[in-house]
Amino acid sequence: MRARLFSIASRYKYWVTKARELGIDFGARSHLDNREYAPRNGGPAEYSLPQGITPGQAVVQYAINHLTEREQVVGENDLRTVALRRAVGLATPDQVNDEIRRLVKQGTLIESPPTYRMPNGDLDSPVLSPAGWRAHLQELKGWSEKEARQYVDKAIKRGSLEPAEKRYTTQKALKREKAILAIERTGRGQVTPLMTKEQVAKALEGSTLSPGQFQAVEVIVSTNNRFVGIQGDAGTGKTYSVDRAVKLIDSVNAAMATNNPQDITGYRVVALAPYGNQVTALKNEGLDAHTLASFFHTKNKGLDAKTIVILDEAGVVGARQMERLMREIEQSGARLIQLGDTKQTEAIEAGKPFAQLQQSGMQTARIKEIQRQKDPELKRAVQHAAEGQPTKSLEHLKHVEELRTASDRHQAIVRDYMALTPDQRKEVLIVAGTNKDRKEINTMARQALGLFGKGKEFETLNRVDSTDAERRYAPSYKQGMIIQPEKDYKRAGLVRGELYVVDQALPGNVLVVKDRSGNRFEFNPRQATKLSVYKLEKPELAVGDLIRINRQDPKLDLTNGDRMRVVSIEGGVVQLASLKEVNGQPERTVSLPTNKPLHLEHAYSATVHSAQGLTNDRVMISLNTKSRTTSQNLWYVAISRARHEARVYADSIKGLPAAIAKRYDKTTALSLQQERERQRRDSIQPRTVSDGRALERKQRTGLDGPSSGNARI
Structure with a gap:
């Protein structure tokens, strides 16, 4: 494939000037500061792009991929800053801005409706659309919709509500969230209950289960829905509820074996969790448990209509993994029980599907009775x-x-x-x-x-926090970093599980690494995508030290x-x-x-x-x-x-x-789309003379009412 070449020297001066005009501060995270690219084979230091890809397209797509791995909705400042960091020697700021506008116009990027916040740098101010501000004031002040509407319109005009940063999501994120909700809806009424509610009540008669735990067990074994949730506060005994449900499933299997000795295939329960310590806790309860990542890497999962999958800590599972898991469950005819708490930490990856599924009407049991705390x-x-x-x-x-x-x-x-x-x-x-x-x-x-x-x-390895977009980009790697391929890359000479030390990045997105014997390997990380990246450290270990394993080792x-x-x-x-x-x-x-x-x-x-x-x-x-x-x-x-x-x-x-x-909640693509739809509906609603008169009355008696204190917008 032919490549287009761009000289760093020809771009650099213009790029720096424009970046300063735009107020871009690259900060400590710029991977390109003080980096020199050595010529290859005596030629000039150049970048190469595949045929048909412009520099602006390349750097903006990098920024989108990098940012949307962690958030479904991204701010315009972050999008431009990441793209411009990537653009050194490759694209100009004008090309970056033009490409963002092009993607918005064609619908690949979905722009949020105008949003507003209180001025004077109030970082804790809500960032809301006009419709959002109206709803906020109606709840806060008890105003009518008409009063809130006219007040917000006036506040925007006089500048006591100022425009906030634009935000964007992608069609890809929107489709993924819609797919997750559609898969759940399609699964309603599609499986046969293992027990009736009456049978569950009789089996649990005299148990010490709390009302919420009882409801959770009942949902697990008596539902006819393929996907259900258990929303439980911290320390309410969600895992204990699962344990009791598994015992009932075992009793169902025993009854099946008695009634039909020829059918030896009973229901199988598999437990999954995002993190290893959660898997260990599930194993301690006697469950067949695996990390979600290792489950995905297993080729023959053995899922069928008699498999019940328990996903623990579902609240920290992102949209990408949730969609993949739900598709596999649907295609195999299995069932999925999601346990979690939407109020605890959220996924590192983009999205909050467990919360969205509950909001969309997924059958969910709720456990609120706290068991853990003894004081x-x-x-x-x-x-x-x-x-x-x-x-x-x-x-x-x-x-x-x-x-x-x-x-x-x-x-x-x-x-x-x-x-x-x-x-x-x-x-x-x-x-x-x-x-x-x-x-x-x-x-x-x-x-x-x-x-x-x-x-x-001793030499130890600690994972470098990086996105997939960064791992595909050679200059993201620093000299001395360690990479560990998760599969063989024969063309590059990389062997799964071996350790390689990063030496340097070369033009053309080429990464140079060395093995323990000093052998040199060159490859394009865009073609070797399954890499784990680590920082080498040398801590002291002594007898008695408490340690934590930071990489799974099945052997x-x-x-x-x-x-x-x-x-x-x-x-x-x-x-x-x-x-x-x-x-x-x-x-x-x-x-x-x-x-x-x-x-x-x-x-x-x-x-x-x-x-x-x-x-x-x-x-x-x-x-x-x-x-x-x-x-x-x-x-x-x-x-x-x-x-x-x-x-x-x-x-x-x-x-x-x-x-x-303070709350830092994950954003969703669907919420941004809903904001756009509310804004569209709002823009076509008629304004009446009486609305203006209501506003005048409000202003005569005081903008915030006679006894509302000092809060103003």
């Missing part, structure tokens, strides 16, 4: 958090300590951790807001335990998220023992050879994402009220991990209520 005040705190009342939740915690600096907070946490007995420490979970905080707490804990300087340094039966303890280091082998014990001894041990980097990290502290699904006696939480990671979701997940005590260490007690009240 009455802690239970009240978690109940308020579950109800979206974080400030009231905070009032019921017994230990909230103010420490201005991160270092002081972490030292206080480690101090309180060390004040516990060794057995008590086994049941402590330390939650940090960021990875940086997590690592600092790990270091301090090791020092306090006397492990620092007592072990040996050693290790799951991503497994927490274990180092029990010996000798002869080039690190031996790990499970934390779970049987008769006072570790349930299992694993030996890891150290002739290649290890996939593990210290585990004295965890981020909130890796903490979700865990349960411990005590939880210690480090919070920075100014951090974007501090939110209502984080607060709810963190305090609800504890059975007996949750201790909070924050930089500001005064600022804590506002910080934990």
